[in-house]
Amino acid sequence: MSLTTKQVLVIHGPNLNMLGQREPEVYGSLTLDTINARLREKAVALGVTITIVQTNHEGVMVETIQSALGQYDGIVINPAAFTHYSIAVRDALAAVALPAIEVHLSNIYCREEFRHHSVTAPVVNGQISGLGYMGYLLALEALAALFNGGKN
Ligand code: DQA
Numbered sequence: 564m565s566l567t568t569k570q571v572l573v574i575h576g577p578n579l580n581m582l583g584q585r586e587p588e589v590y591g592s593l594t595l596d597t598i599n600a601r602l603r604e605k606a607v608a609l610g611v612t613i614t615i616v617q618t619n620h621e622g623v624m625v626e627t628i629q630s631a632l633g634q635y636d637g638i639v640i641n642p643a644a645f646t647h648y649s650i651a652v653r654d655a656l657a658a659v660a661l662p663a664i665e666v667h668l669s670n671i672y673c674r675e676e677f678r679h680h681s682v683t684a685p686v687v688n689g690q691i692s693g694l695g696y697m698g699y700l701l702a703l704e705a706l707a708a709l710f711n712g713g714k715n
Contacts, residue, residue: 568612569710571703572635573602574627575617576643582668590668591695598696605700609707621649628655637706638663639699646671646681657686662709664702667692 578585583594599615606613618624631638638661645652656663670693671678684690691698
């Protein structure tokens, strides 16, 4: 068992601040604050420390990922629309090379065709898509398992 608490950075991308009002039939009715509260509860249960950031700006997301290097042990990220086209976000994830899990509330593979491709998926450890807010909790659980030498 590690003597220091693992630090996880949770990053929510553009328009996720509008959860609750935004297309509830697609994204559910929970607000981002509620999802974050559930993430904090899960973090306590798993014994990890989390920091949560939401941004609508690509450059801020890139800088947030860059700043994780040396500060965090892993990343949970929902890049939102950036998933589908931001090579800059992908390159930032590849550059820091931290364990990372990509989350999507909706199942991007049964939506419009432009959502079927993720440019970030190849540079993360895994992707969870379509399980609503649970995806974030499962991602945190997956990171905690990876920290403990999981995936064997
Ligand atoms: C999303 C899916 C993306 O296609 C979309 O642009 C989002 C949210 C999701 O969580 O399902 O903003 O990442």
